Ligand SMILES: [Zn+2]
């Protein structure tokens with residue numbers, strides 16, 4: 590049975606801009622060793638790619654969060670990260686249950 594313990598890092602489907610790990614492969618450090626956790630920036634890229642920001646209105650498909658006139662080149666707003674986290678949790682829940690297209 591699928592358990593929550595089997596949750597993987599969804600950002601692995603994103604290319605990592607830091608270490609250039611290709612989609613599906615884990616991040617590596619400077620010596621070519623696998624990192625236990627992906628680079629934080631990789632998750633931000635994943636969030637940007639899939640979720641718009643409820644805080645500043647940055648669009649999905651890679652839109653950067655904005656703080657006033659300045660784009661946030663690192664990180665995203667907390668609300669956006671939380672929305673991504675919640676959506677992923679829901680997807681994991683849905684995938685781990687056998688309920689078939691239950692209407693809401
Ligand atoms: Zn990386």
Ligand SMILES: [Zn+2]
Pocket residue numbers: 642643644645646647653654655665666669
């Ligand atoms: Zn934002």
